Amino acid sequence: MTDILFIGLSLSSILLLIALGLAITYGAMGVINMAHGELVMIGAYTAVLSGIYLNFNMFVALPLAFATAAAVGLLIERLVIRRLYGRIIDTLLATWGVAILLQQMIRLQFGATFFDVTIPGLGPGLQNIDVPSFLNQPFDLAGFTVQPYRSFIIVVTLTLAVLTWYLFYRTRIGMQVRAIMRNPDMAASCGIDVRRVSALTFAYGSGLAGVAGVLLAGFKTVQPDMGSSVVVDGFLVVVVGGVGSLMGTAFAALLLGQINGLVAVLSNDIVARAVVFGVVIVLIMWRPQGLFSFKNR
């Protein structure tokens, strides 16, 4: 039984990891960021490249990937999204374009492919990162096999979730972000620099995606289109949880992950996936605004 719970918890943590960044960019800022998966991918490639060229291990790659993805996120915000606030469908199309652009940049090695140059770590091939060996060696604890890598993901995800919660609900800038979420015009008239705060928020959400990329790289292959499949799961969680609610996102990730894990163990993964989608449909029919959502007055 603990095994099943652990599988579910581990699935939940991965869902939350991806959804956390989205909960901010989509939930808080109303940007349907289709490039979120690509920011995850950039995080993963940061880990691969820093491993090859700088001999960094995974732990050093985590903050580095955060910084890289955040920088790319900031750039996307400055160049594209800034002009599109409030035009939700336009953000979808524009960021989809950005996503394709980022994918191809990695695939074509920033153009080096055209000059017959191969840069190890980039290109269309499959890459991987080295996971420190102590994270690969499970051990027994009171009859339960502890899987260090999965546990590590759970711990990092929890830390990030708590940190994000703290930033949003206990700091000055977090209060400004929440004010902008509710009503950007009113926030601006109260003296909040909406542009600057929005840009920083978007960069922070992107940085979280980068961290997710490093952790995913530990058990998935790293390839240019690895992000497109994860972004769907991310949106699922955010929509079920309630747009704009961190609490809801966390709860939805836990719920969907556990359902997925339980059905996967009892039946199989394909059925589990179908059941999860079924549950999502029912939940959205029952509460179109999501499980947790603030009231608009």
Place this chain on the structure above:
Amino acid sequence: MTINRRKFLKKSSAFGATAALAPGLYAGVAKASSEIEVGVMFSLTGGLSIVEKTLADATLMAIEEINASGGVAGKEIVPIVEDGASDPKTYNEKASKLVLRDRVPTVFGCYTSASRKAVLPVFERRQNLLFYPTYYEGFECSKNVVYTGAVPNQQLSNFIPWIMENLGKKKFFIVGSNYIYPREMAKVSKILIEQGGGEWVADEYLELGHSEWGAMVNRIRESGCDVVLSNVVGDSVIAFYREFINQGLSHDTLPICATVTSEIEIGAMGAEFAAGSFTSFPYFQAIPTEANLAFVDRYRSFVKDPNAVTQHALECSYFQVYLWKQAVEAAGGEATPDTIREGIKGQVFDAPNGRVTIDPDNLHAYLTPRIAQWGADGQGTIIDEYADPIQPLPYVAYGEAGDDLFCTAEGLDTARL
């Protein structure tokens, strides 16, 4: 290389209509008599391009080598390269273009069974010829395809008995990706397991590309099996092996014996996750012969990558061009699909993996089954191999045997199925 945008455009009907009209407009281009044009059709873009690009490279390398040494019966081979874009529908369109507009007598191409099935009607209706280099599930008997990769009996008839006798394992957990190849492989495996007095405790499938293996590996651990037979395909392989080790399972006590895991997947997952596991293929990069070492060197310098790896389908892509050359020369240099089909029957060639022969009945290749154990360096060690190539039996899952062929030169004996 703007594949995604192109794919997107293709979905819009206007572009689709233009593309459909185009071949008709250009039909009938004159060709010089000192050249033979052939089609080379693999996915150069999209998800499958990682593997298929290397098959295209191996094909082009063989063509370049043949041209450098005088061509085919004095004629130069001119490859017309088309991109299947990892999409069966695109494959079908490109095959039609090669056969109808370019009028090539042969196309070298396709990697997945899905793409082969998509182009098969084109080759059969136009009486053209496809050279297909991938190991596949069998159950096909086309007069318009020359199959140079392994069929199930060439990967499993040695493997399963070897696992039971040499590793002493009797309880199999069969796991695969959910499509035709793994399912047919499982069917053949079960016959062989039962013949050997073993048993299979489970036969499980996950969708292609699935990367969350927690629940499945947990099930393997709980099942009480003592060996895992993996027909998992593509990048799922990497997630599977990594999860297997992360959950504390070991190839020493519970080895994964795989039919698809090649040098490419091993390199991508990190060699330490596969060290100690087994794979059955007729070709491995580690085959320690002069011919193979020279082949690997030539391939590496051809693709300008000193670390490039070779694998089974890649080697088949290479040697099938030579078999084709011999077939054209056997037909007196006349290159039409019919003469090449007649010429290819019984052709023998010394490929990097050893001697290959095309079976005159079913147009599949005689290949030498081998088993390798993967080391920590990402290369296999050949620990078992047949002395001679064995006959290809595409219908072995349905009772076909060497002295009782279902697929003969006359066609498929459908009454037997």
